[in-house]
Amino acid sequence: MKIAGTGRAMPSLSVNNDMLSVILDTNDEWISTRTGIRERRILSKERLEDLAVSAARAALVSANVAASDIDYMICSNVINNFVTPSLSCIVQGEIEARCPCLDINAACSGFIYALDLADALLKTGRAHKILVLCAEQPSRMVNWKDRSTCVLFGDGAGAVVLTDESEDFKAFKISTVSKTDPLYYQRAMEYNPFVMLPDSDAPMIMNGKEVFKLAVSSCLSDIKQALSLAGKTVADINYYLLHQANLRIIQSIRELLEISEDKFPHNIERYGNISSASIPVLLDELHEAGTFKKGDTILMSAFGAGFTSGACIVEWSI
Numbered sequence: 183m184k185i186a187g188t189g190r191a192m193p194s195l196s197v198n199n200d201m202l203s204v205i206l207d208t209n210d211e212w213i214s215t216r217t218g219i220r221e222r223r224i225l226s227k228e229r230l231e232d233l234a235v236s237a238a239r240a241a242l243v244s245a246n247v248a249a250s251d252i253d254y255m256i257c258s259n260v261i262n263n264f265v266t267p268s269l270s271c272i273v274q275g276e277i278e279a280r281c282p283c284l285d286i287n288a289a290c291s292g293f294i295y296a297l298d299l300a301d302a303l304l305k306t307g308r309a310h311k312i313l314v315l316c317a318e319q320p321s322r323m324v325n326w327k328d329r330s331t332c333v334l335f336g337d338g339a340g341a342v343v344l345t346d347e348s349e350d351f352k353a354f355k356i357s358t359v360s361k362t363d364p365l366y367y368q369r370a371m372e373y374n375p376f377v378m379l380p381d382s383d384a385p386m387i388m389n390g391k392e393v394f395k396l397a398v399s400s401c402l403s404d405i406k407q408a409l410s411l412a413g414k415t416v417a418d419i420n421y422y423l424l425h426q427a428n429l430r431i432i433q434s435i436r437e438l439l440e441i442s443e444d445k446f447p448h449n450i451e452r453y454g455n456i457s458s459a460s461i462p463v464l465l466d467e468l469h470e471a472g473t474f475k476k477g478d479t480i481l482m483s484a485f486g487a488g489f490t491s492g493a494c495i496v497e498w499s500i
């Protein structure tokens with residue numbers, strides 16, 4: 183599997199920490215020192231579907247692949263306007279693709295899980311060109327009155343086009359451990375005359391400290407196992423693209439691996455945590471900036487609700 187092109191689309195509304203301090207008992211100093219986040223993008227006028235379509239189109243242009251040549255689409259998404267049909271069905275129609283489509287929900291690890299599925303489809307010859315799209319809107323799940331969660335998240339979409347032209351992916355390590363308490367969001371139920379509705383229709387619940395610890399331990403374990411599967415050392419990696427959830431999580435992992443800061447690019451300061459879209463958005467920004475050279479080895483690692491996590495190693499070839 184080869185990454186042939188990348189794309190992203192972000193909402194136009196930027197909400198900085200000072201704007202949050204007007205509606206919440208918080209301040210820029212707390213948010214930026216505890217998380218590294220200074221601003222995030224929030225969907226207001228646009229719809230998530232529009233963002234997803236723009237990111238998908240950008241990735242197709244970047245790969246120089248026509249939508250009609252895509253033979254499978256995987257969309258990673260936790261929540262959107264529709265429970266059904268899937269977001270990928272909506273995007274397929276708008277970009278005029280004709281391939282089978284499905285959505286997956288592996289929370290913030292969704293990009294790595296989608297890449298793993300795509301790799302399997304390409305290896306078996308069931309597909310030759312796959313669009314992986316991550317479109318996320320955590321702003322519709324968080325409790326905007328809870329300062330310990332809402333300041334962390336933002337919305338956005340990132341995409342990649344994958345082809346079977348070369349074998350650039352050197353290792354995948356994905357894992358799931360059923361631990362639902364640290365982070366969850368319950369869907370509200372529609373009125374049903376035969377069922378007593380639960381009292382609460384609670385927004386996202388998160389135990390930040392527990393998620394922090396799980397994030398560091400699972401990321402470290404995945405990174406080490408992926409390196410071992412690929413027969414590489416920590417020093418062989420040119421760039422570590424980690425899930426952008428908290429700059430302190432990224433720094434903890436970096437310090438434990440004893441690697442210099444320049445190998446850990448980040449954009450969390452501008453976007454906050456955009457769930458599974460965070461790595462493809464960062465990947466696209468770095469690709470656009472010309473950061474990657476042909477032959478660079480990139481390790482991507484994410485973690486999220488579930489508890490899910492995953493890492494993969496790819497050699498850059500565009």
Ligand code: UT7
Nearest residue numbers: 207208209212216290329330333390391393394427428486
């Ligand atoms: O994709 C996965 C998604 N989730 C994550 O990755 C979350 C991982 N966890 C974290 O990033 C951190 O645990 C947080 C940023 C959520 C919290 O940082 P912390 O250093 O663990 O802070 P804390 O929860 O221990 O809170 C410290 C204090 C508390 O006040 P008291 O009890 O010490 O008086 C909080 O009430 O900070 C307070 N606090 C805030 N103060 C100002 C919590 N949120 C805020 C806020 N502004 N926004």
